[in-house]
Amino acid sequence: MPQPPDDLDAVAVRTWCSLALDALGREREAIDAINVYPVADGDTGTNLYLTVESAAAAVEAVFAAHETGTTVPAPADAVGAMAHGALIGARGNSGTILAQLLRGMASVLSESGDAPHLRTALKVAAAAARLAVAHPVEGTVLTVATAAADSAAATDGSAGLTDVAEAAYEGARAALAATPGQLAVLGRAGVVDAGGQGLVTVLGALLEAVGGRAREHAVLPAADVPPATGALTPAGDCPDPEGGPAFEVIYLLEASDDAVARLRSRLDAMGESLVVVGGDGLWNVHVHVDDAGAAVEAGVEAGRPYRIRITHFAADRGAAHREPAQRAVVAVVPGDGLAGLCAEAGATTVLARPGEPPASGELVDAIRRAHAREVVLLPNDTQLRHTAAAAAEQARSEGIRVALVPTRAAVQGIAALAVHEPGRSFDEDVVAMTSAAGATRYAELAVAERQSWTMAGICQAGDILGLIDGDVAVIGTDVPGTARTVLDRMLSAGGELVTLVLGEDVPDGLADELSDHVREGYLAVDTVVYRGGHQAAPLLIGVE
Known part of the structure; x- marks a missing residue:
């Protein structure tokens, strides 16, 4: 029998990601089924799977870049890729927290993957995850992560890598079983925390990767959940699953630390379940709000948000398995x-x-x-x-x-x-x-990148192009003048409503100018204006 590794090297990290992905794939539906907190939307298992899938893909990319036949990536490159992949691919509340846990571990394991460093990595990860959550709640994945770190820290100095991984896994399992007695919504539903269950699965894969032993435990069925004892914690600021915000908003954000600190305060005031993870200029932002546009706009003011995902929650939040x-x-x-x-x-x-x-x-x-x-x-x-x-x-x-x-x-x-x-x-x-x-006829303005032939003639680099129904119809020298000409061309065939969508760099004054142009020249035509934010075209136009 091969000896367990003394160090979490790049190959072990790759194996860990692969085993975690396989395990979450098998348990995804079961974890989805017990998802009742913070919102009973039945997707925690899926979100964790997609988060780890992104982490595993990033690790595989690092290995692909080192496939020379004799070399493998440095351990720091592997754990760094794992953390980065999880960050950019994090989905949902639990996936975002898992990304921060992996990032915290990677910050320590990049130095060494031996037993003492794994102990420290688990401790740093648990602390980092709590800092990332605006209002930490006990009985969740945060509790499970802390228990795993505490159990690992309790191993003696002679413990090997497998011993530390096993202690973390067993500590997480015990904490998971106790979650229904800590969080009222879990106790009422008779289930353990879905995010905590996912973390137990990931730690089980770590134990298998370093110890060569398969886990003994899958998803804890409802029948095995111990009855709640004592007073169940309502968790203070935790969202009410019966009537929380309408939208989940997630985006990646390029921003400075100071800008993110201000963003945290702003989003915390407008929503719930706020989790902001990352660092070094790249962050993953997750929040539940009623005004999705305001949450995105806050990100625009803080930096450059992208990969924006907005999900409208179902009206029925009380069912763990919504129809x-x-x-x-x-x-x-x-x-x-x-x-x-x-x-x-x-x-x-x-x-x-x-x-x-x-x-x-x-x-x-x-x-x-x-x-x-x-x-x-x-x-x-x-x-x-x-x-x-x-x-x-x-x-x-x-x-x-x-x-x-x-x-x-x-x-x-x-x-x-x-x-x-x-x-x-x-x-x-x-x-x-x-x-x-x-x-609805459509048009957009674009900036010519080089000299070229168009249906409207020859354009030069820097010219403003007015495209109507996909074809270049106007070549101009400035945005306002080109937009007016495009509107006149489109409205010559009639219309009742003009829609203007302005890009983030277009001044508000342009909307007023174009609205006045339409009102003065076409008395029966109304105009509506929207801010499109970060988009390729400075102006989109619709005529109905």
């Missing part, structure tokens, strides 16, 4: 401002970052997150038609009824969403949304 909604809308949006707007209208959004269109897998994930029997998919981009079709087909194979409305621009998606009526039949709703989108 799918009848119908939902999934919309691809080009900027964070529109993400908040569409989310507040009830849509699940996917952000199309400039130069980074979403893959079909991201669209399928959004369709699943919408948790509905029927889904209307709005790609809002001509270039995404094949990607969206592939995602719709995949979702249909999973039993979800999906209709793809071929919206070619964000303003068409806004028009479609405005007439969405969940109360009518699916076919009627899709026809109405398709008709509204088709009746």
Whole structure:
């Protein structure tokens, strides 16, 4: 029998990630089923799986870069990749906390992976996770992490790496079993904390990676949960699962430490379940709020948010296993401002970052997150038609009824969403949304990157291009003048409503100027203005 390793080297880190991913894959649905805190949305197992999947992929990328036949990555590179991958791929409340735990461990294990360093790593990780949560609550994954660190710290100086890993695992298991007696919502439901269960699974994979021994314990079934004793802790500031905020907002953020400190205070005042993890200029922000747009806007003021994910919680928060909604809308949006707007209208959004269109897998994930029997998919981009079709087909194979409305621009998606009526039949709703989108002409302004031929003539680098229905129709020298010309071209064919979506660098004065232009020249036409935030085009225009 091979001897257990004395050090958590790069190969052991790779094995740990692989085993954790496999274990969470097996236990994902069972963990989802016991998810009742902080919101009973049944996705903790899935979120933990996706978080570890990102960590494992990052480690594999490091190994791929070192495949010379004889060399392997340095341990510091492997644990650093694991932590970074978890940070950028963290999903949900528990996934974000797990990312901070892995980051805390990596900060110590990058120096050495021996037993003393593993003890310290677990302690640092537990402390870092508590600092990342605005209002720590006992009976959660934080309690389980602390118990794991305390049990590891109690091993004597002669303990090896496997002994420390086993002590952490057993301490976490014991703490997990006690969580229903610490948190009222768990005690009422007769389940252990789902996030804590996920951490036990990850620590079990660590023990298997360094000790070669498979875990003896999977998800703790409800029948095995000990009855609550004494007074159950309502947990002070913990969210009320029966009626909390309407949206979950998650984004990556490039910002300074000072800006993030201010952001924490601002988000804490507007929401619940606030977790901000990361450092060195890159952060993962998670919060539950009623005003999703304000939460994103706070991120814009702090730095550069991207990979924005906004999820609308189901109205029924009391059930640990919520029933799918009848119908939902999934919309691809080009900027964070529109993400908040569409989310507040009830849509699940996917952000199309400039130069980074979403893959079909991201669209399928959004369709699943919408948790509905029927889904209307709005790609809002001509270039995404094949990607969206592939995602719709995949979702249909999973039993979800999906209709793809071929919206070619964000303003068409806004028009479609405005007439969405969940109360009518699916076919009627899709026809109405398709008709509204088709009746909306769209345009955008862009800056020419180089000299080139266009349908409107030759443009030079730096020229402002006005694209109508996808083709260059106007070449101008400034944004206001080009926008006025584009509006005149579009309104010459008639219209009742103009929609303007301004990019983050466009002054508010432009909206007033263009609104005045429309009002003076076209008396029966109304204008609505939205802030699109960080988007590729300085201005999007729709005419209905």
